[in-house]
Amino acid sequence: MASPSTRHEKRWKQPLSVVNIGLESFADSLNEQEVSVRQLDWRPSPADVPRLLYTKDGTSIDQANKEALQRMMAGRPQIVGLDLAKNVVPGMTDRMILHAGPPVTWERMCGPTRGAVMGALVYEGLAGEPEEAAEIAVSGNLDFDPCHHHQAVGPMAGIVSPSMPVWIVENAEFGNRAYCTLNEGLGKVLRYGAYGEEVYQRLHWMADELYPTLAAALEDSGPIDLRAMIAQALHMGDECHNRNRAGTSLLLRALGPSLARTCSDGQCLARVLEFIDGNDHFFLNLSMPAGKAMLQPIEGIEGCTILSVMARNGTDFGVRLAGDPDHWFTAPAGVVEGLYLPGFSEEDANPDIGDSTITETAGFGGFAMAAAPAIASFIGGSAQDALNTTREMYEICFGEHEHFTIPSLGFQGTPTGIDVRLVMESGILPKLNTGIAHKEPGIGMVGAGVLRAPESCFREAFDSVKSW
Amino acid sequence: MASPSTRHEKRWKQPLSVVNIGLESFADSLNEQEVSVRQLDWRPSPADVPRLLYTKDGTSIDQANKEALQRMMAGRPQIVGLDLAKNVVPGMTDRMILHAGPPVTWERMCGPTRGAVMGALVYEGLAGEPEEAAEIAVSGNLDFDPCHHHQAVGPMAGIVSPSMPVWIVENAEFGNRAYCTLNEGLGKVLRYGAYGEEVYQRLHWMADELYPTLAAALEDSGPIDLRAMIAQALHMGDECHNRNRAGTSLLLRALGPSLARTCSDGQCLARVLEFIDGNDHFFLNLSMPAGKAMLQPIEGIEGCTILSVMARNGTDFGVRLAGDPDHWFTAPAGVVEGLYLPGFSEEDANPDIGDSTITETAGFGGFAMAAAPAIASFIGGSAQDALNTTREMYEICFGEHEHFTIPSLGFQGTPTGIDVRLVMESGILPKLNTGIAHKEPGIGMVGAGVLRAPESCFREAFDSVKSW
Numbered sequence: 059m060a061s062p063s064t065r066h067e068k069r070w071k072q073p074l075s076v077v078n079i080g081l082e083s084f085a086d087s088l089n090e091q092e093v094s095v096r097q098l099d100w101r102p103s104p105a106d107v108p109r110l111l112y113t114k115d116g117t118s119i120d121q122a123n124k125e126a127l128q129r130m131m132a133g134r135p136q137i138v139g140l141d142l143a144k145n146v147v148p149g150m151t152d153r154m155i156l157h158a159g160p161p162v163t164w165e166r167m168c169g170p171t172r173g174a175v176m177g178a179l180v181y182e183g184l185a186g187e188p189e190e191a192a193e194i195a196v197s198g199n200l201d202f203d204p205c206h207h208h209q210a211v212g213p214m215a216g217i218v219s220p221s222m223p224v225w226i227v228e229n230a231e232f233g234n235r236a237y238c239t240l241n242e243g244l245g246k247v248l249r250y251g252a253y254g255e256e257v258y259q260r261l262h263w264m265a266d267e268l269y270p271t272l273a274a275a276l277e278d279s280g281p282i283d284l285r286a287m288i289a290q291a292l293h294m295g296d297e298c299h300n301r302n303r304a305g306t307s308l309l310l311r312a313l314g315p316s317l318a319r320t321c322s323d324g325q326c327l328a329r330v331l332e333f334i335d336g337n338d339h340f341f342l343n344l345s346m347p348a349g350k351a352m353l354q355p356i357e358g359i360e361g362c363t364i365l366s367v368m369a370r371n372g373t374d375f376g377v378r379l380a381g382d383p384d385h386w387f388t389a390p391a392g393v394v395e396g397l398y399l400p401g402f403s404e405e406d407a408n409p410d411i412g413d414s415t416i417t418e419t420a421g422f423g424g425f426a427m428a429a430a431p432a433i434a435s436f437i438g439g440s441a442q443d444a445l446n447t448t449r450e451m452y453e454i455c456f457g458e459h460e461h462f463t464i465p466s467l468g469f470q471g472t473p474t475g476i477d478v479r480l481v482m483e484s485g486i487l488p489k490l491n492t493g494i495a496h497k498e499p500g501i502g503m504v505g506a507g508v509l510r511a512p513e514s515c516f517r518e519a520f521d522s523v524k525s526w
Numbered sequence: 527m528a529s530p531s532t533r534h535e536k537r538w539k540q541p542l543s544v545v546n547i548g549l550e551s552f553a554d555s556l557n558e559q560e561v562s563v564r565q566l567d568w569r570p571s572p573a574d575v576p577r578l579l580y581t582k583d584g585t586s587i588d589q590a591n592k593e594a595l596q597r598m599m600a601g602r603p604q605i606v607g608l609d610l611a612k613n614v615v616p617g618m619t620d621r622m623i624l625h626a627g628p629p630v631t632w633e634r635m636c637g638p639t640r641g642a643v644m645g646a647l648v649y650e651g652l653a654g655e656p657e658e659a660a661e662i663a664v665s666g667n668l669d670f671d672p673c674h675h676h677q678a679v680g681p682m683a684g685i686v687s688p689s690m691p692v693w694i695v696e697n698a699e700f701g702n703r704a705y706c707t708l709n710e711g712l713g714k715v716l717r718y719g720a721y722g723e724e725v726y727q728r729l730h731w732m733a734d735e736l737y738p739t740l741a742a743a744l745e746d747s748g749p750i751d752l753r754a755m756i757a758q759a760l761h762m763g764d765e766c767h768n769r770n771r772a773g774t775s776l777l778l779r780a781l782g783p784s785l786a787r788t789c790s791d792g793q794c795l796a797r798v799l800e801f802i803d804g805n806d807h808f809f810l811n812l813s814m815p816a817g818k819a820m821l822q823p824i825e826g827i828e829g830c831t832i833l834s835v836m837a838r839n840g841t842d843f844g845v846r847l848a849g850d851p852d853h854w855f856t857a858p859a860g861v862v863e864g865l866y867l868p869g870f871s872e873e874d875a876n877p878d879i880g881d882s883t884i885t886e887t888a889g890f891g892g893f894a895m896a897a898a899p900a901i902a903s904f905i906g907g908s909a910q911d912a913l914n915t916t917r918e919m920y921e922i923c924f925g926e927h928e929h930f931t932i933p934s935l936g937f938q939g940t941p942t943g944i945d946v947r948l949v950m951e952s953g954i955l956p957k958l959n960t961g962i963a964h965k966e967p968g969i970g971m972v973g974a975g976v977l978r979a980p981e982s983c984f985r986e987a988f989d990s991v992k993s994w
Contacts (some may be wrong), residue, residue, distance in 0.1 A: 176966035215861035293900040293932070294772050295762040304762050310782065311803045318786075327786035334778045429935035432761040441934050465763070465899035466909050466934060 117361035126356040133215035133352035135279035144220035158216025159371025168372030173499025174215035177253030211413040214249040223269035227347035236347035241335040248371035279316035284348040298345040299423030305341030349420030357383035372411035384446025388510035396507015408497040421474030585829035594824040601820035604749035610690035626684025627839025636840030638719025641967025643681035645721030679881040682717040691737035695815040704818035711805040720970035739783040747784035752816040765898035766813035767891030774811030817888030825851035840879035857980035864975015889942030
């Protein structure tokens with residue numbers, strides 16, 4: 059019997075070389091028949107989809123989005139202090155655990171989030187061991203809630219428990235506040251789902267020595283301008299999501315003199331400085347609430363199709379639109395392509411997790427990767443990939459940032475304000491960079507990489523906009 | 527009478543459009559005759575000039591240069607301490623003033639160098655007023671000597687007087703040491719030729735409080751690796767000549783814990799941290815001696831045509847070759863194209879000045895500008911100019927740096943090891959960036975910009991190589 063390709067040759071009188079556009083299943087089918095085929099990465103031109111310009115009651119979406127961008131530009135996030143979560147985070151109770159991403163029950167929680175919850179319960183003294191903590195978690199005797207429901211953001215698992223210290227970031231223009239814990243560093247840390255003595259000890263030191271030392275310095279220094287610091291860091295090779303070396307350095311410079319004036323114990327001060335110097339991600343837990351504080355004022359703008367939230371809990375990826383700010387649109391969290399720490403591989407990886415995509419939502423992070431070519435050594439890829447990512451993200455953003463600029467692009471503003479209309483018109487999904495947590499509780503970080511947001515939550519959000 | 531262009535039209539039966547290659551005087555002459563002419567920036571191809579490969583006694587120049595590059599790569603410059611110049615700078619005497627660039631007498635000294643000498647004499651207590659200082663300088667009762675004759679480097683006027691504190695940088699691989707004063711900041715400062723109470727007070731505070739505080743911290747910290755710090759800073763948007771924001775930040779991070787442990791006076795520590803935080807050029811006076819320390823080991827390699835020194839005193843520009851390390855080849859210092867501070871213009875500018883071109887000589891600074899696109903806001907030009915500069919400098923360098931890399935160029939090594947043969951073959955002169963001093967003594971900084979090194983000193987150096 060003739061082979062499939064011979065059959066084709068008989069029919070077409072020559073070997074076929076096929077270029078396929080559209081559904082990949084056609085190409086797959088030809089491939090199975092041993093026909094040479096190249097799949098073209100092509101989508102209908104934006105011109106084929108008429109842009110949605112008005113809501114049903116005639117509100118101009120462009121006007122609404124313009125207003126949103128203006129509010130984002132006017133925002134002036136500042137560090138104004140630190141306190142314990144239970145004292146300042148709105149709605150926080152003694153039995154409440156906040157987590158990253160959209161709402162999720164214990165049953166559907168991924169490994170690292172479960173691990174971080176268990177670790178936090180031991181840290182809080184509510185359980186003696188992680189196993190006991192898991193029983194408490196199962197019991198239903200705890201309230202789980204997304205950070206985003208409490209003006210907070212948390213990287214990776216994003217766990218905030220009542221007695222953890224948090225940064226207080228205030229948007230000086232609008233008066234709204236955002237909260238975030240202090241960054242623990244990389245590796246075997248709670249936010250990557252790790253628990254154990256090493257993790258608890260670090261968290262206790264952070265609460266007992268780091269927090270009061272920083273709080274006293276901040277009272278001496280007064281508010282610290284995070285918008286200026288992020289802008290500077292973007293000129294120093296950070297994108298302020300997975301590269302925060304410059305931001306961390308600038309924070310140390312800004313706090314240094316006040317730390318010197320307020321901390322009379324030189325050994326304590328040295329430990330604080332060494333801890334921060336030893337953790338280039340320290341600034342992440344400030345760039346995140348800065349992004350949140352800049353986005354909160356756009357929530358509730360009628361007809362606004364710009365994303366106010368994009369977040370993942372390790373099980374689901376969720377987005378919220380400024381025009382419908384309490385509505386989560388979710389899809390399964392994606393798989394991260396990345397660089398793995400020695401001894402780990404893709405098989406160990408949990409799906410995409412964390413609130414840190416608030417940085418991309420606010421116009422920096424992955425969207426500003428062109429400013430951070432050296433990030434390739436952490437998340438993989440090349441400098442050209444980083445440049446391409448930023449260039450592509452302009453296609454789905456409503457504007458460019460006035461304050462956050464990219465020197466290598468002639469100081470062009472970063473792509474800012476993800477417009478769900480543009481995402482659906484272009485077929486381009488937001489590109490994110492992220493750390494990777496082990497999928498089992500109790501282990502921690504295994505790598506870092508990049509991925510795209512899943513499509514279906516954007517499609518659902520867009521469909522919902524059509525009914526506005 | 528017919529106009530010249532009409533005459534041409536008669537001869538050629540049509541209007542002429544001329545492209546001129548080579549001597550510009552042809553184009554000038556046509557221009558005068560109102561003929562449209564475009565001057566082509568063209569030089570004979572390198573293939574037209576056979577490369578000089580051996581000295582007369584048969585030493586391979588490529589082998590010598592390879593050895594030089596290997597020594598530069600092996601160099602590990604470290605901060606090992608601070609002391610007063612008179613205690614540590616080799617050959618320094620009580621009546622000696624070191625200056626930047628090649629040797630120069632008081633009579634030929636430019637305004638800012640004179641101003642800085644006068645200020646230094648008042649600072650040293652050798653004169654009560656600048657006028658008196660000028661008389662002492664004229665008297666011949668002082669020894670002027672280039673920093674480079676004393677294992678030292680000085681930015682701008684580069685004045686080192688006996689009781690100024692200096693950084694001690696040691697190349698851990700070869701044991702050689704280099705010295706440099708502490709950076710005062712920008713504006714009305716001694717190194718830009720300024721004098722007056724503000725200048726003396728700052729210098730005295732630096733000697734009385736900054737120096738001992740840093741020295742004590744350094745004893746606690748042990749040697750600080752400058753090669754690693756420069757490498758990092760190049761990944762954070764510095765080129766470590768006119769942009770040192772990252773380097774300064776990294777230095778503060780490295781010294782912070784030791785400062786905290788050794789300085790028990792919190793107010794003093796706060797002043798030290800504020801001074802350094804307030805001066806993004808603080809790291810320049812460490813990147814310079816680091817460059818010097820990496821270049822010293824190549825001095826004396828027989829047949830080596832790589833530059834070991836490139837420096838300016840504001841009157842002359844001078845270069846030295848590693849194969850003939852005591853011989854200065856000089857040319858008049860060039861005019862800087864740049865950005866001026868409010869109230870100043872090109873008319874106020876002194877010609878090119880300072881030893882800071884040791885950075886370009888060592889493979890960073892202007893040659894690494896592609897790593898520092900944000901420098902455009904300080905020296906003018908665009909990010910593309912910065913990229914082009916680095917790309918062009920590969921043409922005149924013998925190799926690429928192993929440790930200093932540029933993320934946006936796919937982590938390519940910086941162009942390193944200026945080979946006078948390649949300069950003459952290509953006709954491409956080194957491109958430098960620099961601060962600009964006022965041409966009169968006593969005023970200070972007026973701007974910053976870029977320029978090329980003058981040709982004639984390279985031609986003379988190359989002619990001399992032919993006789994080796």
